[in-house]
Amino acid sequence: MLILEKRPTPSRFWAWGTPFLAVILTMIAGGLMFAILGKDPFEAIRTIFWDPLFNAQFAAYSRPQLLVKAGPLILIAIGLSLGFRAGIWNIGAEGQYIMGAVCGAGVGLALYPLEAWFIFPLMVIAGAIGGLIWAMIPAILKTQFRTNEILVSLLLVYVAENILASMSLGLLRNPEGGGFPGSRNLGQYPSAANHELIAGTGMHWGVVAAFIAVIAAYILLQRHILGFQIKLAGQAPRAARFAGVSPNKLVILCMGISGALAGLAGLFEVAGPAGQISIDFNSGYGFTAIIVAFLGRLNPIGILLAGLLMALTYIGGELAQFMLGLPSAAIQAFQGMLLFFLLAVDLLSNYRIRFPLLMKEAR
């Protein structure tokens, strides 16, 4: 039998080692899952993790897609990680993402067909505010009424999905769309479109925003008093209160930042890669970003890398769907598995594992 022994301080080695170990374990377990589905596990893993980057035939298309997918994931995960560090669980990023897209696209569509330089910046602001307001609902209910923010932010996802459906069938529906649900395509409205900035790289304003968010979060956590307060509140809530950190202020700030970033991600997505508001516009980025935040160990640089890795599983998953007929749901299960393994191996950084029986034999 094995015995767990609490480490006096968390292991530095395993703090960095666990994400890599989790990825390897997920590949093994995922390979088993693919084998059960009747696919060659080695080919499946290679198609997901190697071909999108290095296969001459696909890389030209896939590599730019990496940034397109990673952008929103990183942007949302950075926001979530601040709250998670302080013990504030905003799980409703998916809803904030939808509301950001709806508000931002709404501003753009309201101004159609006006052409002016200020339209896109205005949409960006509206998108951030949309997400912010949606995140303020659980934040204010938590600070005023002590309502559980996990449940409220999550239930609001379903409300947001219904608002999205209502918008794409009603208020924002394309009047020239022949009665089909969905808004005008913002990609064809130059003043509102979020185009590729450098052709062939997939780099759009959302990706730029994601990089800025990574740098800003890094500085915030390393150099700013607010970052210190967030870390303190998460590690020692009582000490934080004695040090004069207001829990309510932290809730409002962390939820606000993560809501605004999720809203931004939604706006950049609707004005760029997605192009329009439609009933099934949301694609689960808000939920996958939770995995990204944990995989990146709630650290901005880690989240950057984790976001790129998770984007790779999306693109590789699509490729595997196309090449091997692997069901798209398999990738979702694969991503869920990654979070499991990550949480499981996290044990290694806080506990030492001892094998008393083996040691007795050795003596």
Added chain:
Amino acid sequence: MDFYGINPAVLIASLMVASVPIMLAAIGELVVEKAGVLNLGVEGMMIMGAICGFITAVHSGSPLLGFLGGAAGGAVLSLVFILLTQVFLANQVATGLALTLFGLGLSSLLGQGYNGIKPPPTGVLPLGPLADIPFFGRVLFTHDWMVYGSIAVVAAVWAVLKYTRAGLILRAVGESHDAAHALGYKVVRIRVLAILFGGAMAGLGGAYVSLVRVPQWTDGITAGAGWIALAIVVFASWRPWRVLVGAYLFGGISVLQLNLQASNAFPIRIPVEYLAMSPYLITIIVLVIMSSGRGRASLNAPAALGQNFHASR
């Protein structure tokens, strides 16, 4: 006796059916939380129960086996939660979320090829002349056995928690795992059993969704019922009978909004999407009322809720 084309007897009867899934999931989660564990993976376990139950019922042709399969599916997924939180001491909030994300993906994977199939019908329990009683017969005695089964589960959980030694030990573990450990109770073992029970109940509720409530399989069929079940535990202040009240309340709202979607009762038509979001909105409002002011439900929460137990301390 119709109001704007809505028959109250039919409404109450269908409310009882609509509330079964959340009642089962919520009573299971109540036991889990009473043991001091916060499992947020109810939605994931429900949807695994929905697909496992559906597949078992379709292949065996028996709804009874379907429900057993659903309970098994939920319980098996909860084993992952047990492994992570009870053995590897992982964060319960994050593990619960992982369980839901994984369950949604896996159920959709398992459910490939089951779209558009009808499951074997679950028959009405023949209660003879009782069903002929005016109004009450229609409301109370025209249901399948799961409707009565779910009420029996609530009663059983209440009785066990309140009157038995096992219930007392379970509550002790939830209030203070260190004290329970010092008294010699196996904290982890008791929690494992509670989590398995919660998983089986969530799975059973999920199976009821795919076998009776909707009778078909589509991805994401539980549509947030697991989260509403979690909210109902808060609403119920961790008391079994209030789970029943809460489930009927939310079952009633979801049935009423469906009826309103179909009827032309009001001069101004409310768009379907706004009616569809009402159960979630009302859940939030109820959470706010329960969490604030004098009715502070959180005061009644098990003291060790969400904390991991490690014996070496």
